[in-house]
Amino acid sequence: MYCVRCGVKLADTEKSCPLCGTVVYHPDVQQGAGTPLYPTEKGHPPQRKRSFLLQYIITFLFLLPAVLVVECDVQFNHTVTWAGYVVGGLALAYIAVALPLWFRKPNPVCFVPGFFAAVLAYLWYIDWTVQGEWFLTFAFPVVGGLALIVTAVTALLRYLKRGRLYIFGGACILLGGLTVLLEFLLHVTFHTARIFGWSMYPCTALGFIGAVLIFLAICEPARETVERKMFL
Secondary structure (H helix, E strand, C coil), rough: CCEEEECCCCCCCCCECCCCCECCCCCCCCCCCCCCCCCCCCCCCCCCCCCCHHHHHHHHHHHHHHHHHHHHHHHHHHHCCCHHHHHHHHHHHHHHHHHHHHHCCCCCCHHHHHHHHHHHHHHHHHHHHHCCCCHHHHHHHHCCCCHHHHHHHHHHHCCCCCCCCHHHHHHHHHHHHHHHHHHHHHHHHCCCCCCCCHHHHHHHHHHHHHHHHHHHHHCCCHHHHHHHCCCC
Protein backbone atom coordinates (compact mmCIF):
# COMPACT_ATOMS: atom_id res chain seq x y z
CA MET A 1 0.00 0.00 0.00
CA TYR A 2 0.99 3.63 -0.35
CA CYS A 3 0.60 6.79 1.68
CA VAL A 4 -2.39 8.84 0.50
CA ARG A 5 -0.52 12.09 1.05
CA CYS A 6 3.08 11.68 -0.10
CA GLY A 7 2.84 8.42 -2.04
CA VAL A 8 5.64 6.53 -0.25
CA LYS A 9 5.32 2.75 -0.20
CA LEU A 10 4.21 1.32 3.16
CA ALA A 11 4.09 -2.09 4.77
CA ASP A 12 0.87 -3.61 6.08
CA THR A 13 1.96 -3.06 9.68
CA GLU A 14 2.49 0.69 9.33
CA LYS A 15 0.07 2.74 11.42
CA SER A 16 1.35 6.06 10.12
CA CYS A 17 3.57 7.17 7.29
CA PRO A 18 7.21 7.37 8.47
CA LEU A 19 7.83 10.25 6.08
CA CYS A 20 4.92 12.66 6.61
CA GLY A 21 3.15 11.14 9.64
CA THR A 22 -0.21 10.65 7.91
CA VAL A 23 -2.44 8.02 9.57
CA VAL A 24 -2.62 4.99 7.29
CA TYR A 25 -5.67 3.11 8.56
CA HIS A 26 -9.01 4.13 9.89
CA PRO A 27 -9.24 3.15 13.59
CA ASP A 28 -12.19 0.84 12.89
CA VAL A 29 -10.38 -1.10 10.17
CA GLN A 30 -8.44 -4.15 11.32
CA GLN A 31 -4.75 -3.89 10.50
CA GLY A 32 -2.96 -6.77 8.84
CA ALA A 33 0.34 -8.37 9.77
CA GLY A 34 3.59 -7.88 7.93
CA THR A 35 7.17 -6.74 8.10
CA PRO A 36 7.84 -2.97 8.22
CA LEU A 37 9.67 -1.61 5.20
CA TYR A 38 11.54 1.01 7.19
CA PRO A 39 13.51 0.81 10.44
CA THR A 40 11.64 1.98 13.50
CA GLU A 41 14.70 2.84 15.56
CA LYS A 42 16.19 6.25 15.01
CA GLY A 43 19.92 6.43 14.89
CA HIS A 44 22.87 7.77 12.99
CA PRO A 45 24.45 5.69 10.22
CA PRO A 46 27.99 4.54 10.88
CA GLN A 47 30.47 7.21 9.90
CA ARG A 48 33.05 6.34 7.32
CA LYS A 49 36.62 7.41 7.55
CA ARG A 50 37.19 10.47 5.45
CA SER A 51 39.60 10.41 2.55
CA PHE A 52 41.29 13.64 1.54
CA LEU A 53 42.39 12.32 -1.84
CA LEU A 54 39.71 14.28 -3.70
CA GLN A 55 40.66 17.49 -1.89
CA TYR A 56 44.32 17.01 -2.81
CA ILE A 57 43.42 16.39 -6.45
CA ILE A 58 41.21 19.49 -6.64
CA THR A 59 43.91 21.58 -4.95
CA PHE A 60 46.47 20.36 -7.48
CA LEU A 61 44.12 21.19 -10.35
CA PHE A 62 43.83 24.76 -9.06
CA LEU A 63 47.52 25.11 -8.20
CA LEU A 64 48.89 23.83 -11.52
CA PRO A 65 47.39 26.54 -13.79
CA ALA A 66 48.32 29.22 -11.23
CA VAL A 67 51.98 28.17 -11.35
CA LEU A 68 51.95 27.92 -15.15
CA VAL A 69 50.50 31.39 -15.74
CA VAL A 70 52.95 32.98 -13.29
CA GLU A 71 55.85 31.21 -15.00
CA CYS A 72 54.69 32.33 -18.45
CA ASP A 73 54.16 35.91 -17.29
CA VAL A 74 57.59 36.14 -15.68
CA GLN A 75 59.27 34.51 -18.66
CA PHE A 76 57.83 36.93 -21.22
CA ASN A 77 57.49 40.13 -19.14
CA HIS A 78 60.25 39.54 -16.54
CA THR A 79 57.74 40.40 -13.80
CA VAL A 80 54.21 39.54 -12.66
CA THR A 81 51.67 41.58 -14.64
CA TRP A 82 48.52 39.89 -15.91
CA ALA A 83 49.19 36.64 -14.03
CA GLY A 84 48.07 38.24 -10.77
CA TYR A 85 44.52 38.60 -12.09
CA VAL A 86 44.40 34.94 -13.12
CA VAL A 87 45.83 33.70 -9.83
CA GLY A 88 43.37 35.88 -7.91
CA GLY A 89 40.43 34.49 -9.89
CA LEU A 90 41.62 30.92 -9.31
CA ALA A 91 41.98 31.67 -5.59
CA LEU A 92 38.40 32.95 -5.41
CA ALA A 93 37.12 29.85 -7.20
CA TYR A 94 39.12 27.61 -4.85
CA ILE A 95 37.76 29.36 -1.75
CA ALA A 96 34.18 29.08 -3.02
CA VAL A 97 34.31 25.49 -4.34
CA ALA A 98 37.19 23.50 -2.87
CA LEU A 99 37.96 24.98 0.55
CA PRO A 100 34.69 23.81 2.22
CA LEU A 101 35.53 20.23 1.18
CA TRP A 102 38.35 20.16 3.74
CA PHE A 103 35.81 20.38 6.59
CA ARG A 104 33.46 17.63 7.68
CA LYS A 105 30.58 20.02 8.33
CA PRO A 106 31.45 23.40 6.82
CA ASN A 107 29.57 26.27 8.42
CA PRO A 108 28.31 28.68 5.71
CA VAL A 109 28.06 31.46 8.29
CA CYS A 110 31.87 31.41 8.41
CA PHE A 111 32.59 30.72 4.76
CA VAL A 112 30.28 33.37 3.29
CA PRO A 113 31.97 36.40 4.93
CA GLY A 114 35.34 34.78 4.29
CA PHE A 115 34.56 34.55 0.58
CA PHE A 116 33.45 38.18 0.43
CA ALA A 117 36.64 39.19 2.26
CA ALA A 118 38.62 37.39 -0.44
CA VAL A 119 36.61 39.22 -3.12
CA LEU A 120 37.44 42.54 -1.48
CA ALA A 121 41.13 41.62 -1.34
CA TYR A 122 41.06 40.70 -5.04
CA LEU A 123 39.35 43.96 -5.99
CA TRP A 124 41.85 45.91 -3.89
CA TYR A 125 44.69 44.20 -5.76
CA ILE A 126 43.17 45.16 -9.10
CA ASP A 127 42.64 48.74 -7.96
CA TRP A 128 46.25 48.90 -6.72
CA THR A 129 47.74 47.54 -9.94
CA VAL A 130 45.75 49.81 -12.28
CA GLN A 131 45.80 52.77 -9.85
CA GLY A 132 42.09 53.24 -10.35
CA GLU A 133 41.31 54.78 -6.96
CA TRP A 134 37.82 53.29 -6.95
CA PHE A 135 38.16 50.66 -4.23
CA LEU A 136 37.25 52.75 -1.17
CA THR A 137 34.56 54.82 -2.87
CA PHE A 138 32.89 52.05 -4.88
CA ALA A 139 34.03 48.43 -4.48
CA PHE A 140 34.34 48.37 -0.69
CA PRO A 141 30.87 49.80 0.19
CA VAL A 142 29.05 47.81 -2.52
CA VAL A 143 30.69 44.44 -1.83
CA GLY A 144 30.63 45.11 1.91
CA GLY A 145 26.91 45.87 1.85
CA LEU A 146 26.20 42.76 -0.20
CA ALA A 147 28.33 40.71 2.19
CA LEU A 148 26.37 41.95 5.20
CA ILE A 149 23.03 41.09 3.59
CA VAL A 150 24.06 37.62 2.39
CA THR A 151 25.79 36.78 5.69
CA ALA A 152 22.76 37.91 7.71
CA VAL A 153 20.38 35.85 5.57
CA THR A 154 22.66 32.80 5.79
CA ALA A 155 22.94 33.06 9.57
CA LEU A 156 19.20 33.59 10.10
CA LEU A 157 18.28 30.66 7.85
CA ARG A 158 20.75 28.42 9.64
CA TYR A 159 19.91 29.26 13.24
CA LEU A 160 16.21 30.15 13.05
CA LYS A 161 13.63 27.47 12.40
CA ARG A 162 10.83 29.85 11.45
CA GLY A 163 10.31 33.21 9.82
CA ARG A 164 11.77 32.46 6.39
CA LEU A 165 9.30 34.77 4.67
CA TYR A 166 10.39 37.62 6.93
CA ILE A 167 14.03 36.86 6.16
CA PHE A 168 13.63 36.74 2.39
CA GLY A 169 11.29 39.74 2.40
CA GLY A 170 13.74 41.86 4.36
CA ALA A 171 16.60 40.70 2.14
CA CYS A 172 14.71 41.79 -0.99
CA ILE A 173 14.07 45.25 0.46
CA LEU A 174 17.73 45.63 1.46
CA LEU A 175 18.91 44.51 -1.97
CA GLY A 176 16.64 47.10 -3.53
CA GLY A 177 18.24 49.77 -1.37
CA LEU A 178 21.68 48.45 -2.35
CA THR A 179 20.92 49.07 -6.04
CA VAL A 180 20.24 52.73 -5.24
CA LEU A 181 23.52 52.92 -3.35
CA LEU A 182 25.27 51.28 -6.30
CA GLU A 183 24.05 53.92 -8.76
CA PHE A 184 24.91 56.74 -6.35
CA LEU A 185 28.46 55.44 -5.88
CA LEU A 186 28.84 55.06 -9.64
CA HIS A 187 28.02 58.74 -9.97
CA VAL A 188 30.41 59.75 -7.18
CA THR A 189 33.30 57.57 -8.35
CA PHE A 190 33.01 57.53 -12.14
CA HIS A 191 31.01 60.77 -12.57
CA THR A 192 28.05 59.31 -14.45
CA ALA A 193 25.41 61.65 -15.89
CA ARG A 194 22.59 60.96 -13.43
CA ILE A 195 22.62 60.29 -9.71
CA PHE A 196 19.38 58.29 -9.58
CA GLY A 197 17.86 56.74 -12.68
CA TRP A 198 17.86 53.04 -13.55
CA SER A 199 18.20 51.97 -9.90
CA MET A 200 14.60 53.01 -9.20
CA TYR A 201 13.29 50.08 -11.26
CA PRO A 202 15.04 47.18 -9.44
CA CYS A 203 14.57 49.00 -6.12
CA THR A 204 10.81 49.25 -6.70
CA ALA A 205 10.53 45.65 -7.91
CA LEU A 206 12.56 44.20 -5.04
CA GLY A 207 10.75 46.38 -2.52
CA PHE A 208 7.39 45.18 -3.81
CA ILE A 209 8.46 41.52 -3.67
CA GLY A 210 9.80 42.00 -0.15
CA ALA A 211 6.60 43.70 0.98
CA VAL A 212 4.51 40.83 -0.47
CA LEU A 213 6.63 38.23 1.33
CA ILE A 214 6.33 40.06 4.63
CA PHE A 215 2.57 40.45 4.11
CA LEU A 216 2.25 36.70 3.51
CA ALA A 217 4.27 36.05 6.66
CA ILE A 218 1.93 38.25 8.71
CA CYS A 219 -1.40 37.22 7.13
CA GLU A 220 -1.88 33.49 7.63
CA PRO A 221 -5.10 33.14 5.50
CA ALA A 222 -3.38 34.78 2.53
CA ARG A 223 -0.37 32.52 2.97
CA GLU A 224 -2.54 29.41 3.09
CA THR A 225 -4.38 30.52 -0.04
CA VAL A 226 -1.12 30.99 -1.92
CA GLU A 227 0.14 27.61 -0.74
CA ARG A 228 -3.04 25.90 -1.98
CA LYS A 229 -2.97 27.71 -5.32
CA MET A 230 0.70 26.90 -5.93
CA PHE A 231 0.53 23.37 -4.42
CA LEU A 232 3.20 24.17 -1.82
